[in-house]
Amino acid sequence: MEKEELIRVENVSKYFNVPKGKFLMFPLWEKREVLKGISFKIKEGEFVGLLGPNGSGKTTTIKIMAGILVPEKGKVDVLGYVPWKKEEEYLKKIGVLFGNRSNLMFDVPVIDSLLLFKEIYELDKEFFDKRVEELARMLEIKDILQTPVRKLSFGQRMRAEILACFLHKPKVVFLDEPTIGLDVIASKKVREFLKKINRNEKTTIILTTHNMRDVERLCKRTLLIKDGKIIFDGSTNKLIKKLIKYKYAKVEFNSIRNKSYEKKILESYEVEKCNNSLVGRIPYKEQVKFTELIFKAYDVKAFSLEDQSLEELIEEVFE
Amino acid sequence: MKYFESFLIGVKETLNFKLTLALHVVSPLIMVSLLSFIWGNIYDKDFLTYFVGVSLLLPSFTFYSSSSTKFMLAIRNGWEVSFAKPINLFLFISSYNLGRHFIPYLINLTIAFSYLLLNGVEINLAVLGFSLPFIVLFDTSMAYFISLFAHYFYSIWGVRVIIKLIDVLLSGLAFPFNLINLKETGIYYLPFAHKVYYIFEASIKGVLPVDSYLILLAYSLFLVLIALPFHKLGWKKFEAQGG
Amino acid sequence: MKLKGLEIIRKSFKKIKKYVKVLASFFRASIIRYNNYKIEYIYSLSTIIPFLITLFFWKILEDSIEGWSFNDLALLTLMGAILSTLIELGGFWGVMLWFDRNDRGNLALMITKPINPLIYLHGINFFPGSIPKLIFYLMLLITFIIQNNISISILSVVGVVFSYIVFFLFLGIIECIIIAFDKAAIPLFYTIIDIFKIADKPIDLSSVLGVVLTFFVPLTFAALIPSKILYEGRELALFSFIMTVVMLIMFSLSYRFAMKRFEAVGG
Numbered sequence: 001m002e003k004e005e006l007i008r009v010e011n012v013s014k015y016f017n018v019p020k021g022k023f024l025m026f027p028l029w030e031k032r033e034v035l036k037g038i039s040f041k042i043k044e045g046e047f048v049g050l051l052g053p054n055g056s057g058k059t060t061t062i063k064i065m066a067g068i069l070v071p072e073k074g075k076v077d078v079l080g081y082v083p084w085k086k087e088e089e090y091l092k093k094i095g096v097l098f099g100n101r102s103n104l105m106f107d108v109p110v111i112d113s114l115l116l117f118k119e120i121y122e123l124d125k126e127f128f129d130k131r132v133e134e135l136a137r138m139l140e141i142k143d144i145l146q147t148p149v150r151k152l153s154f155g156q157r158m159r160a161e162i163l164a165c166f167l168h169k170p171k172v173v174f175l176d177e178p179t180i181g182l183d184v185i186a187s188k189k190v191r192e193f194l195k196k197i198n199r200n201e202k203t204t205i206i207l208t209t210h211n212m213r214d215v216e217r218l219c220k221r222t223l224l225i226k227d228g229k230i231i232f233d234g235s236t237n238k239l240i241k242k243l244i245k246y247k248y249a250k251v252e253f254n255s256i257r258n259k260s261y262e263k264k265i266l267e268s269y270e271v272e273k274c275n276n277s278l279v280g281r282i283p284y285k286e287q288v289k290f291t292e293l294i295f296k297a298y299d300v301k302a303f304s305l306e307d308q309s310l311e312e313l314i315e316e317v318f319e
Numbered sequence: 320m321k322y323f324e325s326f327l328i329g330v331k332e333t334l335n336f337k338l339t340l341a342l343h344v345v346s347p348l349i350m351v352s353l354l355s356f357i358w359g360n361i362y363d364k365d366f367l368t369y370f371v372g373v374s375l376l377l378p379s380f381t382f383y384s385s386s387s388t389k390f391m392l393a394i395r396n397g398w399e400v401s402f403a404k405p406i407n408l409f410l411f412i413s414s415y416n417l418g419r420h421f422i423p424y425l426i427n428l429t430i431a432f433s434y435l436l437l438n439g440v441e442i443n444l445a446v447l448g449f450s451l452p453f454i455v456l457f458d459t460s461m462a463y464f465i466s467l468f469a470h471y472f473y474s475i476w477g478v479r480v481i482i483k484l485i486d487v488l489l490s491g492l493a494f495p496f497n498l499i500n501l502k503e504t505g506i507y508y509l510p511f512a513h514k515v516y517y518i519f520e521a522s523i524k525g526v527l528p529v530d531s532y533l534i535l536l537a538y539s540l541f542l543v544l545i546a547l548p549f550h551k552l553g554w555k556k557f558e559a560q561g562g
Numbered sequence: 563m564k565l566k567g568l569e570i571i572r573k574s575f576k577k578i579k580k581y582v583k584v585l586a587s588f589f590r591a592s593i594i595r596y597n598n599y600k601i602e603y604i605y606s607l608s609t610i611i612p613f614l615i616t617l618f619f620w621k622i623l624e625d626s627i628e629g630w631s632f633n634d635l636a637l638l639t640l641m642g643a644i645l646s647t648l649i650e651l652g653g654f655w656g657v658m659l660w661f662d663r664n665d666r667g668n669l670a671l672m673i674t675k676p677i678n679p680l681i682y683l684h685g686i687n688f689f690p691g692s693i694p695k696l697i698f699y700l701m702l703l704i705t706f707i708i709q710n711n712i713s714i715s716i717l718s719v720v721g722v723v724f725s726y727i728v729f730f731l732f733l734g735i736i737e738c739i740i741i742a743f744d745k746a747a748i749p750l751f752y753t754i755i756d757i758f759k760i761a762d763k764p765i766d767l768s769s770v771l772g773v774v775l776t777f778f779v780p781l782t783f784a785a786l787i788p789s790k791i792l793y794e795g796r797e798l799a800l801f802s803f804i805m806t807v808v809m810l811i812m813f814s815l816s817y818r819f820a821m822k823r824f825e826a827v828g829g
Contacts, residue, residue, distance in 0.1 A: 016827060068670045070825040084825060091676035101671050105686055107595040116591055116685075119583040120677050148598075342749035350756055356771050357763045361627055471601055478605060480655065484612040484759075493759055494619045504622065 006172060006204050007042040007065065012074030014060055034060050036228040037074065044171075045202040047194075049209065049219030049236065051314060057228045058208045062174045065206065066096045079171060092121055095170035099177035102157075103164045104149045110160045111145045114167060121168035128167075135163045139193050155186030162190060166197060175207045179214055191217055212309060224317065231317070243313040247287050248306040251278040253298035261297035265290075276301075322414040329418020343423035347374050348430070358495055366495055368440055372519040373491050375431030376447060377454060389416065390466030413459050443525035447518070450528065453535045454514045460539040464546045470553030491516035510538040584677060588685030596690055606650070606691035610698065613643045616762065630764045633710060637792065640703055642762030642785030645726055647696045654733055656687025658751050661740050666824070669741065673824075680737060680817070712792055721791040721799025724806045728783040731809035738813070738820035754779070761785045780805065 013035050020030040035057045042048055052058045063069040064076060067083035067090070076083055081090035097103070104113040111132070118128045136142040139159040149157060158178070165173060178194075179187040195218055198205050209215060215222060215236060222239050224232035232239055249269075253276055256262055265271060269290060271280025278298075282290045287305055294300060333340050351374045355367040389412045435442055461482070468478040487493050490511035501507040501516075513531035521528035596602050620635040627635070649655070660683065672679040707714060736754060740747045761784040765772050775781040783802065791798045 063670065066674050068673050068825070070822075086673070088676045091674060094674065096671065096674040098667060098671060101668055103671060105591055105595065107598060108591045109594070112591050112594055116584070116587045119580070119587045120675055122580055336746055338743075338746040339749050342753055346749065346753040346756055349753065350759075353757060353760050353771075357760055357765060360766060360769055360771060361764060468605075481605075481609045481612065484609075485615065487759060488612055488615045488619070494623070498626070499619070499622055504618075 004044045005041050006044050006079055007040075007206075008075070008077040009041070009061075009065070010039050010075040011037045012039070012061075012064060012071045012076060013037050014057075014064065014069065014071045034228050035064075035071065038225070038228070038230050039074075040223060040230060040233055042204060042206065044204055045198065046221055047198045047205045047207070047219050049207050049215035049222045050225065051208070051215060051222055052225035056225045058225050059176055061225065062096075062176050062206065062208055066094060066174050067091070092168060093171045095165040095168070095173040097161060097165040097173070097175050097178055099158070099175075099180035102149070103161055104157070106150050107148055109146045109148050110141075110152075110163075113149070114145075114164060117164055117167050123168060131167060131169065132163070135166060138196060139163055140189060155182055155189075158182055158186065159190065159193075162193065166203075169201065170203065172204045173206070175205060175209075177209050177211075178207065179209060179211050187211065187213070194218055212314065216309075224314070226317070240307065240313065243317060244284050244308055245316075246281040246308055247284055248281050248308070249279065249290065249294075250302075250304045250306070251294055251298065251300060252276060252302040253278070253300050255299045256297065257299055258297050261293055265293050265297055322410055325411050325415040326418035326421070329415040330421050331418075333419050333422050340423060343420070344426050347427055350374060354493070362498075368435065368438060369495050369497060370492075371431050371434050372440075372523070373496075373515050375427040376442065376519060376522065377515050390462055390469070393466070409459075409463060413462070417455065440523060441525075442522045444522075446525060446527055447522045450518045450521070450532070453532050454518070457510060457514055457535045457539045460542040460546075464542040467546050467549045467553055470549070486511050490514060491519075508534075510535055581677075581681070584681070585685065588688055589690070591686075592688035592690050602689075602691040603694055606689075606695050607698070609650075610643075610695060613639060627764065633706075634789070635764060637706060637789045638764060638785050639762045640699060640706065641722075641788040641792075644696070644699045644703065645729060645761075645784045645788070646758070647692050647699060648726065649730075649733070650689050651692040651696060652730070653684045653687030653689055656689060657683050657737065658748065660687060661745065661748055666744060669824070673821075680734065683737075707792070714792070715795060717799050718791050718795045721795065721802050722788045724799070724802035725783045725788045725791060728780050728802060728805045728809050731806070731813045732780050732783075734813050735809075735816045738816035741820040742816075742823040757781060758784065780809070 013033060015031045016034050017029040018032045020028045022028060038061065050058045050061060060069060064071050065078055065083055067086050070084040079090065079093055081087055083090065104110060105116075114132060123131070132145070136145060139162060141156060141159045141163065144152060144156050144160065149160065152160065162178065179190055182190065191214060194205060197203055207214065207219060219236050221234065222232065222236045223230055224239070249271065266273060269280060269282050271278050271282070291305070294303060333343070351367070351370045355365075355370045358366040390409060393408055393412065432442060465478060465482055489506055489509055492515060496512060496516045499506070501512055506512050513528070513534045517528050517531040521531070616639050617636055620632055620639065624632040624635065669679060672682045675682060733754070736751050739750060757779065758781065761781045765775060765782060765786055767776065767782065767786065767790070772782065776783070776787075783805065787798055787802060791802065
């Protein structure tokens with residue numbers, strides 16, 4: 001059965017006034033188009049990554065979908081609502097998290113902030129208790145619920161923020177850099193949680209991040225935004241395949257079998273030899289040929305070919 | 320020199336935020352007009368000279384309350400420790416704040432001076448100029464003293480507000496002190512009137528208010544001496560709590 | 563038609579119930595928050611000092627002020643003090659400091675919650691430390707009313723409440739201006755608070771100043787009109803009600819303007 005389209009963004013443009021210079025003492029402004037007629041659709045249960053360099057318009061896109069900003073042109077429909085009308089029913093169905101902002105009250109225990117959200121989102125007690133228990137277990141923060149936010153480590157605080165964001169079981173969640181500033185372990189825990197909740201509750205999640213691991217591991221679909229335009233919209237794997245140009249090769253060998261093959265390898269590919277090992281990058285399309293040559297040239301002890309990271313690929317696109 | 324730089328940063332910042340500058344200039348002007356109007360209505364007498372004199376000639380009207388807020392934030396956020404630069408953070412903030420209030424003060428001073436001159440009230444600029452450092456010294460000590468509450472209070476802005484309110488009441492900015500016998504009421508023995516009302520009076524008479532200087536100096540010293548041990552104690556508390 | 567009306571009433575009650583619950587929750591959180599800083603309660607009580615100093619000045623000046631007895635002046639000061647305590651309790655100071663220390667992005671986050679962002683802002687800035695002081699002032703007011711044989715009616719109490727609401731809505735309009743124009747407008751609030759210092763001065767309502775401070779910068783609603791309502795009642799109480807409606811309209815227009823501007827540039 002075809003899944004329902006929950007988000008429809010059609011031809012959306014947004015302008016900001018930016019300072020251009022000064023005339024006498026007064027600043028001069030110019031209108032800059034930060035979103036240039038973007039369109040996309042997102043279906044129920046999708047996990048979409050919004051990628052782009054700083055200032056490309058990804059946070060603006062999220063803010064428009066969350067109802068914080070109103071676009072100058074275009075249509076947006078999320079869950080059948082126009083976001084910026086801010087209907088209460090709509091706001092109850094979405095969750096928003098900005099990695100560098102806090103939803104929780106700094107001086108009170110986490111649970112008291114959650115109790116406040118219980119009233120704001122009009123949750124009944126039974127649901128609230130069960131939900132907090134379940135989410136706290138998944139995020140491994142059961143023991144810190146009674147601790148004031150100011151006493152938490154950054155990683156714990158961020159997980160508590162995520163709990164608050166998912167507390168009312170939102171249908172659509174907008175996450176703006178949820179793993180910013182987190183260490184490897186904390187990011188991993190956050191990723192695992194997001195993956196589980198997306199799978200189990202069919203929550204539609206839209207994520208912007210600079211951390212490519214988040215996208216590689218979480219988002220089946222990626223939207224690339226550059227200068228206010230969507231330059232790619234499709235599956236993350238497809239994106240990798242489309243952009244991938246090289247494979248990273250690593251070879252360890254016991255001895256050389258054939259010197260002329262070795263010469264051919266060293267002359268034809270960007271590889272460096274160091275004692276009994278070889279490292280370098282080879283064109284994606286020549287990986288089979290390269291592999292054959294390696295086994296002809298050396299008595300191989302270990303051999304690996306790795307993909308370019310998404311980060312590297314994106315870097316190339318945006319450069 | 321480095322504090323002069325922070326003074327200049329303050330000046331530049333004021334020039335950048337024109338609405339803030341306008342409000343800094345307009346706010347005392349509105350106050351002066353309203354107060355003179357109200358007291359004029361109550362007593363059927365002209366109070367404009369009095370309020371122009373006490374409110375516009377003397378900078379303490381806005382200076383220390385904003386300094387103390389920045390000091391407080393510095394303490395609350397542990398900037399003093401993290402501010403790993405070879406300067407004194409409190410002096411840095413003070414000179415920066417002095418810079419921020421410099422332009423509005425200069426404008427208000429010009430307005431006040433012109434008004435008073437037009438009305439035949441001569442101000443001895445030498446007396447006024449000589450008195451300003453004493454006012455700034457007292458204000459800085461006061462700001463430093465108030466800021467230490469940040470170690471012990473949460474709503475630090477409240478402490479600032481209450482002291483500012485007391486200051487306004489006791490320095491002659493709300494009630495016209497030329498109607499009140501200050502020695503009899505005991506207000507003379509507090510520092511507030513000496514940094515506003517008495518200096519205004521002395522500037523008109525052209526006599527150096529030595530008594531006021533001594534009282535301001537004594538109170539500044541007193542405030543700093545009380546504040547220093549609390550400052551140390553506060554830091555111990557801050558460090559014990561792990562910042 | 564009748565059913566639709568009932569539905570609206572039911573929905574309104576539901577909304578009121580929600581907001582009461584949310585405010586109670588905010589209040590509970592603020593009490594927990596200030597449990598860490600119990601000394602705040604003592605600090606708040608210390609703000610009675612300016613009130614006492616003002617009374618002291620009125621006592622000195624009472625003989626020279628025509629048409630106003632010390633009792634009138636004291637009541638005026640007391641009504642102003644009650645309002646400023648309510649301002650403190652309602653978190654207005656905290657909100658200003660919040661605007662000063664946070665950028666627009668934090669407000670953006672509040673907008674995504676199913677609750678009015680201004681209520682949210684005040685909620686997180688409630689200051690329960692003012693309660694002892696409020697109790698002190700109210701007790702003082704009751705003592706004053708009993709001692710001076712002032713007859714209090716429901717109308718006069720409601721009148722005082724409306725008069726205070728006019729001033730709160732006025733502060734609300736300033737908050738909207740700050741939301742619309744960002745930090746640059748914060749000094750406007752401090753200007754108003756500076757001007758607030760003249761609210762407890764004996765102004766003649768029929769003078770030019772009285773008219774300006776009633777209709778343009780509604781300062782007389784902070785102390786003068788409430789204290790007069792207690793003595794004279796009826797007409798001024800009705801006037802406060804009409805002004806509440808006017809201010810409500812102005813507040814709602816400013817709120818819409820602020821949100822519109824925020825939505826254009828916000829975050």
